[in-house]
Every structure is written in structure tokens, then in C-alpha cells.
Amino acid sequence: MSQALLHVSGVTKRFGGFTALNDVSLQLAPGERLGLIGPNGSGKSTLVNCLSGTLVNDAGSVEFDGHKLDGLPPHKRAYLGLARSFQLPRPFGSMSVxxxxxxxxxYTAAVRAGHQRSEKEIRERTDELLRMVSLSDKADARPVDLTQVDMRKLELARAMAAEPKLLIADEAMAGLSNAEVDDILKLLMTLNSKGISIIMIEHIMKAVMAFSQRLVVLVSGTKIADGVPAEVIRNDDVVRAYLGQ
Ligand SMILES: Nc1ncnc2c1ncn2[C@@H]1O[C@H](COP(=O)(O)OP(=O)(O)O)[C@@H](O)[C@H]1O
Ligand SMILES: [Mg+2]
Structure with a gap:
């Protein structure tokens, strides 16, 4: 993997005396679908926060698309094409979908494209994105009136609006029904088919296995496995620490 899109080396994050991430390294190839799994509290969201810049890691470095991210604030990382959805969706509550x-x-998409879009272009792109996530008929609704699955679709569509090269979806399926999980899974596969690399953080193993070309497992802030999904889920350490629960 000489031309990794994302190159994480030795990332460590401490909260006071507690080590949430311990020397985590991983790489992601352009267009790859990576599943990131591990028990609650194992550091998955902390890693996402260190990648997206909402947290500053204490050690290690992150390189994305040939750029060193260390020291860059979240919006500058977004300008480079790194998008994430939040485990708890964060729409602007007072605005329509x-x-x-x-x-x-x-903002982000304009900087990425190098020019501001016209009102008409913004409107068209908005309609296109809402169609993609099947929210066209809810365009005028307030986020608070959306169902949970629609809220998660909006969260993903907002991340996609920035036209990222990498999307990190942090538990985008939590709390959804089987059919809704399939809906989000299909959406993520569609995005990936357009060339977007995706890191999917998820507990629903059926979805993880259907999605992932590679699996990374975090336990207590340490990466304990990284490889082909079918092999990783048979790994004794992984079964003991997570899957056997
Ligand atoms: N801002 C924070 N301050 C203190 N501790 C935190 C903070 N964020 C996360 N943690 C702790 O770090 C650990 C990893 O959390 P998190 O990354 O959210 O885990 P996961 O996403 O895998 O469930 C947990 O023990 C959590 O309580
Ligand atoms: Mg989390």
C-alpha cells in the first residue's frame, strides 16, 4: 500500500492519566472500505476525533492525501477532503433539512472546489444529495421532526456535501431496525462506488462483514488486529476481547 490515502502512525491520546489511544497505527488505501470495531470505550470515536481534528493527539502523526494533518483544525482537514459523521447527529436544529x-x-465544498457556487448550483446539488439519501420529500422539515434513520441520512448527506475523499461514519446504524440498517449500508456502498474511501465504525457485525474489505479491531485503546475480515473475526484475541461477549 505505497499510496495510502490515510496514514496514521503511533497515535496516542490521553485524558488526564487515562490512555484512550495507545500507539495506534493504520493505513487506508484510496477507495478502501475499512471496518473499525471494538467494545464500547475502546477508543473508536477518540480515534475519529484525532483524525478529524476535534481532539489533538498527544503523540503520533496523521497524514491524509499527502498532507500532514498534525496541528490543523477540523475545518482545514475538511477542506482537504476528510469528512466524518457524528455518533450523535449534529444538525442545525433551527434550520430546515x-x-x-x-x-x-x-463553505467546505466551495473551498474544495476553489470557487463559490451559484444559488442555482447549490440548489441543484442540495436536491441531488437529498435524492441520494431519499430525503427529498422532507427537505422543508426540521431535523427534530425526522425519524432516527432519516436523521442519520441527513448526517451522512451533510458529510457528503463537502465532497470528501474519505468519509468516517461513526455508528451511523446504531438503534436502527434491520431494514434501516440495510438502507444505510446500501447508501455507504453507493458512496464507496463513487470512489470515496469509507471507515465504518459499527457494532452490527452483519453490516460490518457485508461492508468491510478490511477490519481493524481496537481494545482498550490498542489495535489488536488488522486484516481480512474473515480471518480477523476468527482471531482468538478478537473473539476473547470483543466478539465472544
Ligand atoms: N473528552 C473526553 N474526556 C475524558 N475521557 C474521554 C473523553 N472522550 C472519551 N473518553 C474516554 O475514552 C475512552 C474511549 O472512548 P470512545 O473513544 O468514545 O470509545 P468508543 O467510541 O470506542 O466507544 C472511554 O473510556 C471514554 O470514557
Ligand atoms: Mg464511539
Whole structure:
């Protein structure tokens, strides 16, 4: 993997005396679908936060698409094409679904494209993204009126509005029904088929196995496995620490 899109080396993150991430390294190839799994509290979201810049790691470095990310604030990482969805969706509550889409289109996507879009282009792109996630008929709704699955679709569409090279989906399926999980899974596969690399953090193993070309397992902040999914889930350490629960 000489041309990794994402290169994480030796990332360590401490909260006071507690080590949430311990010397974590991993790579992601362009277009790859990576599953990141591990028990609650194993450091998955902390890793996402260190990658996206909402937390500053204490040691180690992150390189994305040929750029050193260390020291860059979240919005600059977004400008480079790194997008994440939050485990708890964070829409702008006072704005309609449509207006929620406008923000990343007006700012992050504009910087990525190198020019501001016209009103008409923003409108078209918003409609296109809402169609992609099947939210067209809810464009005028407020986020608070959305069902949980629609809220998660909005969260993903907002991340996609920035036209990222990498999307990190942090538990985008938690709490959903089987059919809804399939919906989100299909959506992530569609995005990946457009060339976007995806890191999927998920507990629903059926979805993880259907999605992932590679699996990384975190336990207590340490990476204990990284490889072909079918082999990783048979790994004794992985079964003992996570899957056997
Ligand atoms: N901002 C924070 N301050 C203190 N401890 C935190 C903070 N964020 C996460 N932690 C702790 O770090 C550990 C890993 O959390 P997290 O990354 O959210 O785990 P996961 O996403 O794998 O469930 C947990 O023990 C959590 O309580
Ligand atoms: Mg988490």
C-alpha cells in the first residue's frame, strides 16, 4: 500500500492519566472500505476525533492525501477532503433539512472546489444529495421532526456535501431496525462506488462483514488486529476481547 490515502502512525491520546489511544497505527488505501470495531470505550470515536481534528493527539502523526494533518483544525482537514459523521447527529436544529445541506455546500465544498457556487448550483446539488439519501420529500422539515434513520441520512448527506475523499461514519446504524440498517449500508456502498474511501465504525457485525474489505479491531485503546475480515473475526484475541461477549 505505497499510496495510502490515510496514514496514521503511533497515535496516542490521553485524558488526564487515562490512555484512550495507545500507539495506534493504520493505513487506508484510496477507495478502501475499512471496518473499525471494538467494545464500547475502546477508543473508536477518540480515534475519529484525532483524525478529524476535534481532539489533538498527544503523540503520533496523521497524514491524509499527502498532507500532514498534525496541528490543523477540523475545518482545514475538511477542506482537504476528510469528512466524518457524528455518533450523535449534529444538525442545525433551527434550520430546515434543505438549509442544513446548504452550509457545507457554501463553505467546505466551495473551498474544495476553489470557487463559490451559484444559488442555482447549490440548489441543484442540495436536491441531488437529498435524492441520494431519499430525503427529498422532507427537505422543508426540521431535523427534530425526522425519524432516527432519516436523521442519520441527513448526517451522512451533510458529510457528503463537502465532497470528501474519505468519509468516517461513526455508528451511523446504531438503534436502527434491520431494514434501516440495510438502507444505510446500501447508501455507504453507493458512496464507496463513487470512489470515496469509507471507515465504518459499527457494532452490527452483519453490516460490518457485508461492508468491510478490511477490519481493524481496537481494545482498550490498542489495535489488536488488522486484516481480512474473515480471518480477523476468527482471531482468538478478537473473539476473547470483543466478539465472544
Ligand atoms: N473528552 C473526553 N474526556 C475524558 N475521557 C474521554 C473523553 N472522550 C472519551 N473518553 C474516554 O475514552 C475512552 C474511549 O472512548 P470512545 O473513544 O468514545 O470509545 P468508543 O467510541 O470506542 O466507544 C472511554 O473510556 C471514554 O470514557
Ligand atoms: Mg464511539
Amino acid at each position: 434543505r438549509d442544513n445541506m446548504r452550509i457545507p455546500l457554501m
